[in-house]
Amino acid sequence: MKSGNSALQSIGMTGIMIVASILMLAPFFLMLTTSLKSSAELKSIGFSVLPRETTISNYLVAMQRGNWVRYFYNSFVITTVTVLVSLVINSMAGYAFARLRFPGRQALFVSSLIGLMIPPQTTMIPVFIMLRHFPLAGGNDLLGSGGIGLINSYTGLMIPFIAGSFGVFLFRQYYLNFPHSLDDAAEIDGVGKLRCFLWIYVPLSKPAFATLGALKATQTWNEYIWPLIMTTTSDMRTVQLALALFRDEHEIEWNYLMSATTIITIPLVVLFLFAQRFFVEGIVTTGIKG
Amino acid sequence: MRNIHPIAYVLILPFYMFLFFFILVPIGMNIFLSFTNYDLIQWDFVGWKNYRYLFQDSHFHISLRNTSLYAFFTVGFSMVLGLGAALLLKGNPPGIKIYRISFYIPYIASMVAVSMIWLWIYDPMDGIANKILNLFGIPSKQWLYDSQYALSCIIVMSVWKVLGYNMIVFLTGLQAIPPYLYEAATIDGANSIQKFLKITLPMLQPITFFLFVTGVINSFKVFEQVAILTAGGPSNATTTVVHQIYNRAFNEFAMGYAAAMSIALLLVIAFITLFNYRYGNQGADLEIG
Numbered sequence: 001m002k003s004g005n006s007a008l009q010s011i012g013m014t015g016i017m018i019v020a021s022i023l024m025l026a027p028f029f030l031m032l033t034t035s036l037k038s039s040a041e042l043k044s045i046g047f048s049v050l051p052r053e054t055t056i057s058n059y060l061v062a063m064q065r066g067n068w069v070r071y072f073y074n075s076f077v078i079t080t081v082t083v084l085v086s087l088v089i090n091s092m093a094g095y096a097f098a099r100l101r102f103p104g105r106q107a108l109f110v111s112s113l114i115g116l117m118i119p120p121q122t123t124m125i126p127v128f129i130m131l132r133h134f135p136l137a138g139g140n141d142l143l144g145s146g147g148i149g150l151i152n153s154y155t156g157l158m159i160p161f162i163a164g165s166f167g168v169f170l171f172r173q174y175y176l177n178f179p180h181s182l183d184d185a186a187e188i189d190g191v192g193k194l195r196c197f198l199w200i201y202v203p204l205s206k207p208a209f210a211t212l213g214a215l216k217a218t219q220t221w222n223e224y225i226w227p228l229i230m231t232t233t234s235d236m237r238t239v240q241l242a243l244a245l246f247r248d249e250h251e252i253e254w255n256y257l258m259s260a261t262t263i264i265t266i267p268l269v270v271l272f273l274f275a276q277r278f279f280v281e282g283i284v285t286t287g288i289k290g
Numbered sequence: 291m292r293n294i295h296p297i298a299y300v301l302i303l304p305f306y307m308f309l310f311f312f313i314l315v316p317i318g319m320n321i322f323l324s325f326t327n328y329d330l331i332q333w334d335f336v337g338w339k340n341y342r343y344l345f346q347d348s349h350f351h352i353s354l355r356n357t358s359l360y361a362f363f364t365v366g367f368s369m370v371l372g373l374g375a376a377l378l379l380k381g382n383p384p385g386i387k388i389y390r391i392s393f394y395i396p397y398i399a400s401m402v403a404v405s406m407i408w409l410w411i412y413d414p415m416d417g418i419a420n421k422i423l424n425l426f427g428i429p430s431k432q433w434l435y436d437s438q439y440a441l442s443c444i445i446v447m448s449v450w451k452v453l454g455y456n457m458i459v460f461l462t463g464l465q466a467i468p469p470y471l472y473e474a475a476t477i478d479g480a481n482s483i484q485k486f487l488k489i490t491l492p493m494l495q496p497i498t499f500f501l502f503v504t505g506v507i508n509s510f511k512v513f514e515q516v517a518i519l520t521a522g523g524p525s526n527a528t529t530t531v532v533h534q535i536y537n538r539a540f541n542e543f544a545m546g547y548a549a550a551m552s553i554a555l556l557l558v559i560a561f562i563t564l565f566n567y568r569y570g571n572q573g574a575d576l577e578i579g
Contacts, residue, residue, distance in 0.1 A: 222400035
């Protein structure tokens with residue numbers, strides 16, 4: 001009787017999860033089907049979930065509204081450089097905080113904690129003003145006036161995302177778990193601390209690099225408010241910003257909008273499917289170790 | 291002296307420079323700006339005027355109310371549903387990978403993209419929400435254009451988006467509970483409800499608390515879905531604190547006043563963070579990861 005009960009229970013649970021999963025994915029499914037419908041079908045009265053006549057030309061039309069090659073290039077450059085630079089500087093600092101001794105370590109580390117607590121939305125105004133008055137950039141003089149500074153530049157679009165403290169904590173946490181015998185062995189062999197980091201720690205921390213990389217890539221690729229503030233010309237738009245501009249059209253043509261939405265969502269979803277473990281580790285770390 | 295490693299300063303310097311110039315200095319500058327009337331061209335000290343205006347600005351009050359409602363319902367629903375889903379997946383049922391992917395994809399997709407999808411779902415003419423209602427003979431609603439429903443629409447979408455995050459964190463917590471606790475309870479004759487109340491919930495307490503606090507903090511930053519779905523409307527029914535900051539600073543160029551709002555937001559978030567820091571480590575000290 002007991003086993004019959006639990007079999008029934010597990011069927012019930014499976015049923016609930018299948019329905020729930022379908023509900024979770026339904027919006028994306030509808031996005032895809034709408035992106036394949038012709039304009040004529042959308043204007044007609046009846047409604048069917050699947051397109052009556054599948055057309056992929058919507059994608060071509062959508063991509064011709066604005067310079068999408070350029071937007072993808074911008075997002076790609078910003079994401080790649082942000083990820084690479086933050087991986088390098090965060091792993092270096094994480095190693096130093098975890099393994100090296102130096103005066104002021106505690107104070108420097110505690111002040112980095114602030115970086116975890118400050119949401120970028122609360123500092124976007126001063127950062128914007130600082131970048132606008134960045135000396136000798138974008139037509140500015142030495143005192144930072146006269147031009148637009150780093151507004152509307154790749155550097156300006158990337159800088160706030162490189163600053164994040166989270167990566168330092170991730171690497172520090174990761175390196176704290178390394179056995180001290182590694183350092184002792186390196187010291188006996190006369191390997192300096194810098195080489196010890198480069199030759200021993202870095203090759204052993206691929207999972208940490210992948211986890212932070214996945215997290216940073218998602219954040220940067222998906223960012224909206226900062227490019228919205230920092231971009232003044234259409235050739236500096238990111239994909240998110242370009243997609244948001246579809247909203248301003250007088251009459252939204254859903255098939256084109258959904259085509260563009262599909263295209264900017266695909267790179268991340270593909271990355272996620274291939275590197276799922278690291279995405280999940282990233283959120284478990286952010287969620288629990290903070 | 292051989293114990294000191296000067297190379298550490300070189301390794302920390304790049305990170306710390308970014309932290310210093312783009313987080314620490316801006317906080318100070320924000321405080322300074324909040325006492326001025328800077329408009330990107332000129333500035334004067336105005337004392338506490340910006341802060342006093344916060345108490346009179348009805349848009350700011352509405353945005354606080356909306357943000358709090360949003361935080362309360364989004365966090366509440368996404369945590370309860372996330373825990374429910376995690377409990378169903380606890381025993382590693384077949385297909386768990388597919389379930390996890392389906393729940394997690396909304397979380398990694400960009401807020402702009404998912405807002406566009408839900409913009410269509412909620413569209414009064416073409417959206418599927420009304421088509422489903424009509425199937426049951428219920429008349430169409432104006433959803434995002436109706437101040438009665440607009441905020442709820444945004445909350446529903448946001449719950450859908452962050453549910454997978456809560457589920458995965460809860461699932462990790464559930465899997466870290468030692469099985470012998472349940473075995474011992476079974477021997478003592480406990481039923482599943484007793485086990486849930488006496489073992490599962492207390493063991494999950496630190497994670498629950500953490501998800502709650504980070505969820506509330508994230509909710510206080512809500513902007514993108516509002517900017518895209520409703521632009522704060524209809525008649526400010528969905529405006530949020532960050533949406534007000536953005537409008538004041540970058541549409542009206544009232545940088546000083548927007549800086550004062552940012553400081554107010556920062557204080558709220560700092561309070562929640564400190565609360566978390568003070569009480570977050572209570573309960574079972576689970577080591578996960």
